Amino acid sequence: xxxxxxxxxxxxxVTKQFGGLTAVGDVxxxxxxxxxxxxxxxxGAGKTTIFNLINGVYALSAGKILFYGKTIGAGAAxxxxxxxxxxxxxxxxxxxRTFQNIRLFKNLTVYDNVLIACHRSANYxxxxxxxxxxxxxxxxxxxxxxxxxxxxxxxxGLAFYRDVVSVNLPYGLQRKLEIARxxxxxxxxxxxxEPAAGMNPEETDSLMQMIRSIRDDFHLTVLIIEHHMDLxxxxxxxxxxxxxxxxxxxxxxxxxxxxxxxxxxxxxxxxGERCAVKEGEQ
Amino acid sequence: xxxxxxxxxxxxxxxxxxxxxxxxxxYSLVYSIMNFSNFAHGGVIMVGAYIGYYAMTAANMPxxxxxxxxxxxxxxxxxLLEVSVYTPLRNRNAPFLYYIISAxxxxxxxxxxxxxxxxxxxxxxxxxxxxxxxxLAGLSLGRIDLMIIAVxxxxxxxxxxIIDKTKIGLGIRASSFxxxxxxxxxxNVNVTIFLVFLLGGILAGFAGMLFGMKxxxxxxxxxxxxxxFVAAVFGGLGxxxxxxxxxxxxGVIEVMVSGYISSNFRDxxxxxxxxxxxxxxxxxxxxxxSEDKA
Amino acid sequence: xxxxxIEGILIQCGYVLMVVLGLSLLTGFTGLFSFGHAGFMAIGxxxxxxxxxxxxxPFFPALLLGGIAAGLVGAGLGSLTLNLKGDYFCIATLGxxxxxxxxLENWEYVGGARGISxxxxxxxxxxxxxxxxxxxxxxxxxxxxxxxxSIIAIRxxxxxAQMSGIDTxxxxxxxxxxxxxxxxxxxxxxxxxxxxxxxxxxxxxxxTExTIIVIFGGLGxxxxxxxGTLILTxxxxxxxxxxxxxxxxxxxxxxxxxxxRPRGLMGGVELGDLFRLPARKRAARLAEQRLKSMNGGxxxxxxxx
Numbered sequence: 001x002x003x004x005x006x007x008x009x010x011x012x013x014v015t016k017q018f019g020g021l022t023a024v025g026d027v028x029x030x031x032x033x034x035x036x037x038x039x040x041x042x043x044g045a046g047k048t049t050i051f052n053l054i055n056g057v058y059a060l061s062a063g064k065i066l067f068y069g070k071t072i073g074a075g076a077a078x079x080x081x082x083x084x085x086x087x088x089x090x091x092x093x094x095x096x097r098t099f100q101n102i103r104l105f106k107n108l109t110v111y112d113n114v115l116i117a118c119h120r121s122a123n124y125x126x127x128x129x130x131x132x133x134x135x136x137x138x139x140x141x142x143x144x145x146x147x148x149x150x151x152x153x154x155x156x157g158l159a160f161y162r163d164v165v166s167v168n169l170p171y172g173l174q175r176k177l178e179i180a181r182x183x184x185x186x187x188x189x190x191x192x193x194e195p196a197a198g199m200n201p202e203e204t205d206s207l208m209q210m211i212r213s214i215r216d217d218f219h220l221t222v223l224i225i226e227h228h229m230d231l232x233x234x235x236x237x238x239x240x241x242x243x244x245x246x247x248x249x250x251x252x253x254x255x256x257x258x259x260x261x262x263x264x265x266x267x268x269x270x271x272g273e274r275c276a277v278k279e280g281e282q
Numbered sequence: 283x284x285x286x287x288x289x290x291x292x293x294x295x296x297x298x299x300x301x302x303x304x305x306x307x308x309y310s311l312v313y314s315i316m317n318f319s320n321f322a323h324g325g326v327i328m329v330g331a332y333i334g335y336y337a338m339t340a341a342n343m344p345x346x347x348x349x350x351x352x353x354x355x356x357x358x359x360x361x362l363l364e365v366s367v368y369t370p371l372r373n374r375n376a377p378f379l380y381y382i383i384s385a386x387x388x389x390x391x392x393x394x395x396x397x398x399x400x401x402x403x404x405x406x407x408x409x410x411x412x413x414x415x416x417x418l419a420g421l422s423l424g425r426i427d428l429m430i431i432a433v434x435x436x437x438x439x440x441x442x443x444i445i446d447k448t449k450i451g452l453g454i455r456a457s458s459f460x461x462x463x464x465x466x467x468x469x470n471v472n473v474t475i476f477l478v479f480l481l482g483g484i485l486a487g488f489a490g491m492l493f494g495m496k497x498x499x500x501x502x503x504x505x506x507x508x509x510x511f512v513a514a515v516f517g518g519l520g521x522x523x524x525x526x527x528x529x530x531x532x533g534v535i536e537v538m539v540s541g542y543i544s545s546n547f548r549d550x551x552x553x554x555x556x557x558x559x560x561x562x563x564x565x566x567x568x569x570x571x572s573e574d575k576a
Numbered sequence: 577x578x579x580x581x582i583e584g585i586l587i588q589c590g591y592v593l594m595v596v597l598g599l600s601l602l603t604g605f606t607g608l609f610s611f612g613h614a615g616f617m618a619i620g621x622x623x624x625x626x627x628x629x630x631x632x633x634p635f636f637p638a639l640l641l642g643g644i645a646a647g648l649v650g651a652g653l654g655s656l657t658l659n660l661k662g663d664y665f666c667i668a669t670l671g672x673x674x675x676x677x678x679x680l681e682n683w684e685y686v687g688g689a690r691g692i693s694x695x696x697x698x699x700x701x702x703x704x705x706x707x708x709x710x711x712x713x714x715x716x717x718x719x720x721x722x723x724x725x726s727i728i729a730i731r732x733x734x735x736x737a738q739m740s741g742i743d744t745x746x747x748x749x750x751x752x753x754x755x756x757x758x759x760x761x762x763x764x765x766x767x768x769x770x771x772x773x774x775x776x777x778x779x780x781x782x783x784t785e786x787t788i789i790v791i792f793g794g795l796g797x798x799x800x801x802x803x804g805t806l807i808l809t810x811x812x813x814x815x816x817x818x819x820x821x822x823x824x825x826x827x828x829x830x831x832x833x834x835x836x837r838p839r840g841l842m843g844g845v846e847l848g849d850l851f852r853l854p855a856r857k858r859a860a861r862l863a864e865q866r867l868k869s870m871n872g873g874x875x876x877x878x879x880x881x
Contacts, residue, residue: 387827
């Protein structure tokens with residue numbers, strides 16, 4: 001159920017060099033509203049680097065990234081200066097993410113993890129918390145924040161674990177919590193970095209369900225990096241394939257699966273991945 | 283006359299820088315592997331200075347024996363600190379701050395232990411070298427200064443050779459890139475870390491004794507390590523050549539500032555340099571840059 | 577022990593607590609370490625002392641002025657150094673603290689190494705109580721707000737905090753400025769209790785001592801900071817008969833603490849939590865039990881691939 005919409009994210013000739021090494025070279029693609037967009041490629045293809053470029057952890061060497069038509073990062077070109085919004089600003093604009101190697105606020109409870117990220121739903125000032133009287137903006141907004149956090153936990157099925165210190169959660173729930181935290185900012189675009197890593201087939205299935213329902217319930221656009229071909233082929237509307245930092249191909253799951261170039265990219269690099277592609281074909 | 287005075291100051295600066303260098307390499311070695319600033323180093327230097335002092339006065343040892351003993355004693359103390367204080371932290375993967383606080387605790391302990399047992403008085407080493415300076419081309423060179431420069435040169439060259447040319451040194455260099463990876467490659471990290479503390483401790487002991495001979499011995503003598511720490515940061519924490527170059531530069535700058543501007547600014551300049559280098563190039567003159575990975 | 581003597585120690589606890597509360601915000605809640613807080617304290621002490629002794633300002637405005645001055649300097653230091661990574665920031669504060677002391681030592685207007693004497697004796701148990709109560713309530717209010725939670729997020733994981741839309745630089749700055757203001761006010765209280773101040777009262781050892789109190793009390797706990805201050809200020813006084821051995825024991829205690837109970841006395845727990853949250857704790861325990869039964873006890877370890 002793909003909803004055709006406007007452009008959410010646009011990468012134009014995006015390039016990133018580390019020293020002499022080109023991690024990402026001249027990658028161009030765009031993601032449309034409501035889409036679930038997959039980014040795949042063998043290890044070292046530059047997928048996570050692209051994530052870090054989108055949310056501003058790295059600055060672009062060349063090229064341009066636009067979010068709803070606004071430039072959020074651009075390399076220096078044609079006399080124009082490089083531009084790079086700060087990561088927190090990009091997150092506030094509506095791009096949030098999860099991490100390949102989960103990065104929760106480990107020593108805090110599940111609830112606190114989400115509550116922290118809800119901060120954008122309030123705008124009281126630095127000194128307002130000093131006055132804790134009924135009816136002040138501070139008290140009202142805090143109440144709303146807490147309500148929002150509880151609601152999110154309910155939605156994500158984490159309410160029962162509300163008071164568990166997040167590091168004590170099992171892997172799957174930690175991933176879920178990370179998604180809940182990312183949703184707390186009411187993003188327009190959600191970046192998922194290998195969300196199925198370490199999950200068994202059943203868990204992967206329910207993750208697929210969840211990604212779809214999140215997309216629908218929160219009116220989101222989703223960009224996924226993943227190695228699990230089941231998940232990518234099962235959930236994505238379009239897929240962009242990278243190899244050695246360069247674009248190889250873009251298309252629907254069907255097109256990508258049948259592309260000899262893609263199969264070769266995987267085969268040529270890593271034996272283990274071949275099975276993954278084959279599984280996806282079935 | 284002008285150039286002579288300048289050269290004279292250079293030599294004084296070089297002597298001071300050499301003492302700093304002997305201590306700074308200890309900071310840098312530990313930092314390169316364990317990523318924390320070992321503030322207990324000052325305590326090791328102080329104990330080294332006292333060992334040398336008592337070896338020569340109470341035990342009546344000849345200078346060279348006392349000198350060797352002070353190196354061994356300080357080295358062993360440094361290793362003892364590592365085993366008793368840092369190893370438990372290491373086993374628990376404690377954050378760097380816990381190391382720093384423990385190191386501060388150790389330094390408070392050592393200083394006050396010496397005050398409580400030996401007392402806070404300043405003690406003067408028996409005279410080993412004649413205080414009459416050597417006259418050379420219109421310069422007067424203090425014998426102790428020459429001694430300091432010579433010991434520093436030999437000690438540091440030996441250290442560089444150990445690190446660059448031996449198998450032990452290879453282990454140290456490997457561990458400075460990644461403890462985990464070198465462990466997987468068969469480096470015995472525990473032994474490597476002991477050695478780092480031992481080497482740093484020996485040189486610190488030498489520095490303590492030489493500094494004590496030039497001036498006096500007192501329980502808070504370790505305070506000068508703050509300067510050698512500044513020197514290590516100046517040169518680039520974790521870099522051995524950086525620590526040496528940073529120390530020599532700092533020694534010379536300090537002496538020049540106090541000679542040509544005002545002795546009041548001598549200490550201040552060190553900290554101004556520290557803040558300046560951190561703002562301009564936090565990794566120091568020769569430190570390795572690092573990028574955070576998401 | 578006479579009341580007069582105890583009162584003296586309590587006043588001492590008071591101005592130490594102001595500095596410790598500030599440091600608790602920076603170290604315990606933000607995760608930044610400072611070895612230069614004696615510098616902020618010195619700035620507050622000198623500005624407040626000059627305000628009353630030389631310019632004839634009343635006590636409370638003078639205290640505030642000292643706090644503001646320290647805060648402004650904190651803002652300047654922060655804008656230069658807060659971009660540095662953790663341990664380098666810590667080193668920069670060390671340099672800052674020493675630089676402040678050395679500048680004071682060489683500045684004749686403020687008395688050079690002799691310092692300032694003849695400061696009016698104004699700090700009594702009442703003023704200390706007012707300052708500490710206001711300080712504690714203010715800090716609690718900040719921590720229990722979106723601002724405080726953002727600050728805690730920085731301590732937990734700075735990158736994840738940025739990705740959650742938190743302006744980490746701004747919040748580190750806020751923490752540093754507030755922390756400096758607290759230390760400055762603490763310095764002002766000290767100056768008007770001792771009635772004289774000298775640069776050597778603000779050596780790096782002092783900064784270390786305050787950091788040790790924060791850690792001893794437990795990172796991320798205001799209650800811990802208060803208890804830590806009381807214990808570590810009273811204890812040396814009680815052990816006065818031991819003379820020089822006091823600090824030997826102190827140094828040893830610090831090491832033992834780091835090795836045995838690095839979380840400190842109250843690590844992350846507030847006094848209120850002990851009474852308020854038994855229901856929450858029960859819920860957490862229940863959830864953890866269920867997790868264990870579900871996963872055969874591998875909670876937290878993560879499933880194998």
